[in-house]
Amino acid sequence: MNTTLKDEVSIVLAGEAGQGIQTIESLLTYILKRDGYYVFATKEYMSRIRGGSNSTEIRVSSRPVNSFVDRIDILIPLSRNSVTHLGKRVTDKTLIIADNEALKLEMDNLIDVPLLKIANDLGNPIFANIVAVGVVLGLFGIRVKSIEDYLVETFGRKGKEIVEGNILAASKGYQIGKELRDKGQIIIDIEADEDLKEDLLLSGTDSVALGALAGGCDSIFAYPMTPGTGVLTAMANFSKHFDIVVEQAEDEIAAINMALGSWYTGGRAMVTTSDGGFALMEEGVSLAGMIESPVVIHLGQRPAPATGLPTRTAQEALNLVVHAGHGEFPRIVYAPGTFEQAFYLTQKAFNMADKYQVPVFILTDQFFVDSYSNVKKFDLSDIKIEKHFVETDENYKRYDLSKAVKGVSPRGIPNFGKGLVIVDSDEHDEHGHITENLEIRVKMVDKRLKKFEAINDEIISPELVGDENYEYLIVCWGSNYHVVKEAIENIKDKKIAMLHFSQVFPLDKGSVKYLENAKKVIDIENNATGQFARLFKAETGVSIDSKILKYNGMPFSVEELIIKINEKIEGDL
Amino acid sequence: MNTTLKDEVSIVLAGEAGQGIQTIESLLTYILKRDGYYVFATKEYMSRIRGGSNSTEIRVSSRPVNSFVDRIDILIPLSRNSVTHLGKRVTDKTLIIADNEALKLEMDNLIDVPLLKIANDLGNPIFANIVAVGVVLGLFGIRVKSIEDYLVETFGRKGKEIVEGNILAASKGYQIGKELRDKGQIIIDIEADEDLKEDLLLSGTDSVALGALAGGCDSIFAYPMTPGTGVLTAMANFSKHFDIVVEQAEDEIAAINMALGSWYTGGRAMVTTSDGGFALMEEGVSLAGMIESPVVIHLGQRPAPATGLPTRTAQEALNLVVHAGHGEFPRIVYAPGTFEQAFYLTQKAFNMADKYQVPVFILTDQFFVDSYSNVKKFDLSDIKIEKHFVETDENYKRYDLSKAVKGVSPRGIPNFGKGLVIVDSDEHDEHGHITENLEIRVKMVDKRLKKFEAINDEIISPELVGDENYEYLIVCWGSNYHVVKEAIENIKDKKIAMLHFSQVFPLDKGSVKYLENAKKVIDIENNATGQFARLFKAETGVSIDSKILKYNGMPFSVEELIIKINEKIEGDL
Amino acid sequence: MSDRQNLFTFENEKELDIAWCPGCGNFGILNILKKALEELEEITPNNLVVVSGIGQAAKIPHYFKNNTFNGLHGRALPVAVAIKMANPELFVIAESGDGDMYGEGGNHFIHNIRRNVDITNIVHDNRVYGLTKGQASPTTQKGMVTPVQVNGVISDPFNPIAVAIANGATFVARAFVGDVKGTKEIIKRAIRHKGYALVDIFQPCVTFNRINTYAWFNQHTYKLGDDYDPTDKIKALEIAFQEDKLALGIIYEEDGIPTFEEQLNVYKENKEPLYKRQRDLKELEMFINAMK
Amino acid sequence: MSDRQNLFTFENEKELDIAWCPGCGNFGILNILKKALEELEEITPNNLVVVSGIGQAAKIPHYFKNNTFNGLHGRALPVAVAIKMANPELFVIAESGDGDMYGEGGNHFIHNIRRNVDITNIVHDNRVYGLTKGQASPTTQKGMVTPVQVNGVISDPFNPIAVAIANGATFVARAFVGDVKGTKEIIKRAIRHKGYALVDIFQPCVTFNRINTYAWFNQHTYKLGDDYDPTDKIKALEIAFQEDKLALGIIYEEDGIPTFEEQLNVYKENKEPLYKRQRDLKELEMFINAMK
Numbered sequence A, B: 001m002n003t004t005l006k007d008e009v010s011i012v013l014a015g016e017a018g019q020g021i022q023t024i025e026s027l028l029t030y031i032l033k034r035d036g037y038y039v040f041a042t043k044e045y046m047s048r049i050r051g052g053s054n055s056t057e058i059r060v061s062s063r064p065v066n067s068f069v070d071r072i073d074i075l076i077p078l079s080r081n082s083v084t085h086l087g088k089r090v091t092d093k094t095l096i097i098a099d100n101e102a103l104k105l106e107m108d109n110l111i112d113v114p115l116l117k118i119a120n121d122l123g124n125p126i127f128a129n130i131v132a133v134g135v136v137l138g139l140f141g142i143r144v145k146s147i148e149d150y151l152v153e154t155f156g157r158k159g160k161e162i163v164e165g166n167i168l169a170a171s172k173g174y175q176i177g178k179e180l181r182d183k184g185q186i187i188i189d190i191e192a193d194e195d196l197k198e199d200l201l202l203s204g205t206d207s208v209a210l211g212a213l214a215g216g217c218d219s220i221f222a223y224p225m226t227p228g229t230g231v232l233t234a235m236a237n238f239s240k241h242f243d244i245v246v247e248q249a250e251d252e253i254a255a256i257n258m259a260l261g262s263w264y265t266g267g268r269a270m271v272t273t274s275d276g277g278f279a280l281m282e283e284g285v286s287l288a289g290m291i292e293s294p295v296v297i298h299l300g301q302r303p304a305p306a307t308g309l310p311t312r313t314a315q316e317a318l319n320l321v322v323h324a325g326h327g328e329f330p331r332i333v334y335a336p337g338t339f340e341q342a343f344y345l346t347q348k349a350f351n352m353a354d355k356y357q358v359p360v361f362i363l364t365d366q367f368f369v370d371s372y373s374n375v376k377k378f379d380l381s382d383i384k385i386e387k388h389f390v391e392t393d394e395n396y397k398r399y400d401l402s403k404a405v406k407g408v409s410p411r412g413i414p415n416f417g418k419g420l421v422i423v424d425s426d427e428h429d430e431h432g433h434i435t436e437n438l439e440i441r442v443k444m445v446d447k448r449l450k451k452f453e454a455i456n457d458e459i460i461s462p463e464l465v466g467d468e469n470y471e472y473l474i475v476c477w478g479s480n481y482h483v484v485k486e487a488i489e490n491i492k493d494k495k496i497a498m499l500h501f502s503q504v505f506p507l508d509k510g511s512v513k514y515l516e517n518a519k520k521v522i523d524i525e526n527n528a529t530g531q532f533a534r535l536f537k538a539e540t541g542v543s544i545d546s547k548i549l550k551y552n553g554m555p556f557s558v559e560e561l562i563i564k565i566n567e568k569i570e571g572d573l
Numbered sequence C, D: 001m002s003d004r005q006n007l008f009t010f011e012n013e014k015e016l017d018i019a020w021c022p023g024c025g026n027f028g029i030l031n032i033l034k035k036a037l038e039e040l041e042e043i044t045p046n047n048l049v050v051v052s053g054i055g056q057a058a059k060i061p062h063y064f065k066n067n068t069f070n071g072l073h074g075r076a077l078p079v080a081v082a083i084k085m086a087n088p089e090l091f092v093i094a095e096s097g098d099g100d101m102y103g104e105g106g107n108h109f110i111h112n113i114r115r116n117v118d119i120t121n122i123v124h125d126n127r128v129y130g131l132t133k134g135q136a137s138p139t140t141q142k143g144m145v146t147p148v149q150v151n152g153v154i155s156d157p158f159n160p161i162a163v164a165i166a167n168g169a170t171f172v173a174r175a176f177v178g179d180v181k182g183t184k185e186i187i188k189r190a191i192r193h194k195g196y197a198l199v200d201i202f203q204p205c206v207t208f209n210r211i212n213t214y215a216w217f218n219q220h221t222y223k224l225g226d227d228y229d230p231t232d233k234i235k236a237l238e239i240a241f242q243e244d245k246l247a248l249g250i251i252y253e254e255d256g257i258p259t260f261e262e263q264l265n266v267y268k269e270n271k272e273p274l275y276k277r278q279r280d281l282k283e284l285e286m287f288i289n290a291m292k
């Protein structure tokens, strides 16, 4: 059995929760990235702490890769179940590297490596995962030094013994990998590029949290909920280096109300949650609408209704956020498709929220926040943290109509200036005091809705990617950016383009022109009803009747999209 | 000054909160109805317990009337402010009956009646409102006996002294009214009809609560919130006669979860709330979607966002309820336009909820629930309380796919039969046990959404009222039924019809045909963005661009609608 | 009694995929609970409903035979009390984690104590959020470092025992899963108690709580003796405030207080569960048509 | 001091349309609060924020000079503590009704006591839902008949004093608006207390609560004497449990406990409010670009 893997390899590590797959994932991605490869890692895992079957896919490539593929070139299973768990993704082209003494798999293309035995010989079965890392790195022929450096960095705090055990484990594995490579049994032929060493390696979570930092976020209030928790944890870590109030609220209702209290006082607060936690925040969103408070809301989507599948991915919260909160008031919803977008849109979210005094959403999902890949270094010189609050004078009125520009009155904060700042969840007059004057009511409604005009002027138009003379247009939003892009790049004989929306509300109504130019339009979403297509229809009247929908909790794979797009193109609908 | 009021009179009583206007309202409507008139009463009031300016309009007519008019034929102000409060509605055609010793109004058409003096002479200023009632009844020439009977009924419990004081007060007022009538100063010429004595006099609140009773509702869980509280209070009163668990929950989240606990056990529970309280229930609604639980939700709308205008009216919660709760699952939303509809739709809501195991909404508003009018007697012989739960056997599976008909599996309840009943907010298998099997996930999503098919078969089509050969079509929903109907009846020279939706979700897509037949379609709603028109577009792709929207917290009046409809018809949009 | 052995155990127990970590205290609670139920002759899987929220603890009803309502995070209590209101013949247990009951569900905790519905409230108190991977829960000790509380927890821990007693609960107990016999007896007493009964069970989380381990609980707990009088509220509070050594046992108990459902109008004369009743539509028609 | 007279009173006070019923206890609280503030030299309308929820009591911040956050029903506390976290230089009062604070807002009540943020929590306790017209509140007495509790309340009343003490509050007081001087002193002490301070004020609702009238409160309250030692927690609880006579005064007080904000990393070295700080984007750029 001889295998050559050219330009790209997809490695899948699988095992039970608690077997250290996450460690392998970060070791491999970091070391391979640092050695000049493009890497992309995505995990799927169960809602439990130990046991079950989880897996991580790591794509290593000579060109940027950012999407999930079904294909598994190399599989390293740490438990017997995990092979069954992966099902049809394991084909006869998949090389399996396993300790078959322990796993007792009956498979042809299996390379039996005594991962566990080596670990046990080193005195601790826990080292098995590190042996596996060594094998892979041996296959790549990475310098041993890189590995050692990284192990020292990672395990340094845990003491010398652990570090040395890990280094030994890795090098034992390394020898095996190198041997396989040297004997020509597995040849990985992917060009490395020195320049990539300087790339950052970020997750979707990192991108959102760093964007928040760059947006001047100085407070985060949240109640843990997968997959929204990551941003809370990241901010907690950043709080060691930057001024951030990090507080775990007693519930989601507290979280959003705390965020509003913070903005009222001049803070720049965010909340992070998931669908179900957000459902509890809706009254608070409505309060933001009424008192015209900025607030930034990160929502990592997962399959619903109710608790649903806590650790899986979906795009099911679009309806919810667009219509969240009772009453009528403006809002902005961003749905980044790339990590760069996640960073810049989250950064922008704070400025937009502050400028227009509205809630701004960052809508991601489990697949997006839990993926890692190379990102180019950031240049923040064009970025500004726009603080829009003003120093008040004695005559200050929070909702001054005469001073309102496109519905936006200057926002004062307490004890900065001579004025008093009064906000009220009841309908209120220009001062902010409760009123039941029905004429003022109408003026205030009009004022709040007028902000839509200004917000519409700053809509981020969808991005057209692919063949400019397209016949087929794929419409998508949020995290499906890369997978759709890669799929249509692979369908070479058709004229296809992708129209990706990273702002989903308000919608760019001008985008209808792109649809008009297409022979056929296909909507791709991770939900069962086509929420974006429906929103598009509500906003523009244009239907997109051809839909590719997935709602089993997994992201689309490149291969399945290629097949489904081809079917749609060839089929009638 | 001589005035004759033929066929119909609009009487407005106005004063501060706490001055007993509510008492006058109920006395007058009950006595006049019992004397064979059509009556309609609607109030507008402030969010306070004492002071401010409130008013009640009572229309008395020889034909059914059910909508608000600006016109005031007779005004009885109990406070000076209340005249200013009513603004332009007080014209030179308005007769004012007031104690001008106390109020010191400078108005021409004022009949000075010493309401307060009489009351004081009787030993208590509180009787002033009853004197006013007497005056009005004197104008109508009602038999004194009717009044006495009713006063005994109303005040009987408060002791003999109070009753007698009231009777004396009423008869003093009566003499004055009768004198005005006899002298021909005010002649009210409205035909009474013996048969109407048998009519019921109900409010919107009564209609919903009685509908619930007729739907077999045996539990209500709610947290007080205007204007949803009325249904809770009504059910609490009914609980003296019928088996109903009435519990005020600690918050709205508890309320909806309690309702789900009750249905799970075989109860038939409802919740009642308003926009902001409902926003807190959304996670619970999503839970109903996931565990496929029936639940009935009454939502009395009021102006938002946030606390908004607590005692005013609006139709701003449509977006919210249609998209409430994260994830994708069926629901039904009724929006009654008449009290009969409120009764029958609420009754039906319980059966539909039980049959399809989905949340069913009754969407009303403050104007609707707080209005009173004649309603014909009910014949319940066609009504059934359909209990859809089954006795289980040992092999019972709550989400049995093989037994599901259009997505609906038989619903068991604990301890009725030999099976166990397992429900889970996580994605679950046929038994109801938590699962992360992604194939089952897809089957369960499909199962839940399949129910839409059956629900669609039972859609209540919109009602077409007016000229069958219409050129102009007015689209409306919920409480605007009567006012639109009365307005178009008054525009005699145009071919106009009304299309009223009492079911707003799922929408009857076939209704598009009505719109296609019109030269022009006008949407009428009590909100600022045209939520129904947008929903209609999302569901059908058809835009209704001409809109008449009101969002100051007051219902449309017949007069203003006539003007606005005419403007729309004559104007371009 | 022997026919009750394994009454609550699934036939296919071996195939159950239990989602807890090896060594987790939840296993012990599951076993003890099943034993306790076996010993309560009045209870069968059919007349038992276990209501839980979301978390590791909240998965427990899936692992033995009962009618299960596994609802939303924090919302077990409202569901549980409504079930009892709809059918007082059922035995209702609301069981979940400390985060679920005292954190997200805190408002239901304090107000359902006031209602005194006859249910049993069992809390798996591992002093941490297990399922979401180790953040502080309301009962986490001050100073504990977690992925979110990177400088250590700075709020004071919630004292469920003291709050429940102060708030008027009629049965308040603390147990430790390491004390199998004691815990079983407490659970049995709690279920038989007429009214709301709280059982807070110390449950080591071997994965995320490295402070409150089995050893720690062993060291920091003691059992209330037979001479302890649980009817003295002030004494009970003194016990509840102890910090270095934590008492196990029934800390407070008050008998003879009417339950919520006993006081409900619907059950004053007729004890039948709601689902068995029929509304008389003829009577209703007359009632409505009298509203003139 | 004289320049502080009417410091918190609107110039156009006469034109204010106060939405309370004549005779309502809220007027008394408003007057007392203004007086107390006048006497606290460190406070001005500008450095004071009053946060309220929804209800009759919750309208209070509109009736005198302050920075006002009149938020959602039940949510005054989260807003108030976040304000203090963003700017510890502000004086923050969270003030609302009993339904608002203990009912809808109950979860924030119990968890913010644990945080011990330096705010003052004033509750207008009229033992009823005023604004929504007379339903039972958590503190309504058992048996009281209301439009919803048609057979009388059957849940036990919430005891905010006992629960707050048991839950670790560092300042717990009860006042009666009829006792003007006592109430003013309590409010002043509460504001000056370092940490969370609860002041539950008995406030007659002349419209909807016909039981707990001015006379009733006069008859059923007594003042704690000068010899009372508020640092004894168990004694304080005994006082809190008294039923026939209700104590007025500072029932429990514990000094020297660190506040939440003191323990926050951001304020350890730099005391500046957040709004004055700038993020250094150059530093951030370096930080990000090191994430390779």
Ligand SMILES: Cc1ncc(C[n+]2csc(CCOP(=O)(O)OP(=O)(O)O)c2C)c(N)n1
Residues within 6 Å of the ligand: A223, A224, A225, A226, A252, A276, A277, A280, A307, C054, C055, C056, C057, C058, C072, C073, C096, C097, C098, C099, C100, C101, C104, C124, C126, C128, C129, C130, C131, C132, C137
């Ligand atoms: C509304 C909502 N918020 C947050 C979550 C996420 N969540 C799931 S379990 C959990 C905490 C679990 O802690 P605990 O109740 O102590 O249970 P344990 O896992 O420790 O047994 C949280 C926050 C959720 N499911 N729903």
Ligand SMILES: Cc1ncc(C[n+]2csc(CCOP(=O)(O)OP(=O)(O)O)c2C)c(N)n1
Residues within 6 Å of the ligand: B223, B224, B225, B226, B252, B276, B277, B280, B307, D054, D055, D056, D057, D058, D072, D073, D096, D097, D098, D099, D100, D101, D104, D124, D126, D128, D129, D130, D131, D132, D137
């Ligand atoms: C989420 C929500 N639920 C319910 C209401 C309705 N509501 C307004 S005030 C109030 C109760 C007020 O009682 P309390 O807090 O005791 O204040 P009081 O009027 O007695 O001063 C309620 C239930 C609301 N505004 N928002």
Ligand code: SF4
Residues within 6 Å of the ligand: A049, A050, C019, C020, C021, C023, C024, C025, C026, C056, C057, C126, C130, C131, C204, C205, C206, C207, C208
């Ligand atoms: S995470 Fe902790 S509580 Fe959860 S199963 Fe594992 S050990 Fe038990």
Ligand code: SF4
Residues within 6 Å of the ligand: B049, B050, D019, D020, D021, D023, D024, D025, D026, D056, D057, D126, D130, D131, D204, D205, D206, D207, D208
């Ligand atoms: S209803 Fe009661 S609490 Fe409200 S203002 Fe009137 S008397 Fe005061």
Ligand SMILES: [Mg+2]
Residues within 6 Å of the ligand: C055, C097, C098, C099, C124, C125, C126, C127, C128, C129, C130, C137
């Ligand atoms: Mg826990």
Ligand SMILES: [Mg+2]
Residues within 6 Å of the ligand: D055, D097, D098, D099, D124, D125, D126, D127, D128, D129, D130, D137
């Ligand atoms: Mg109150």
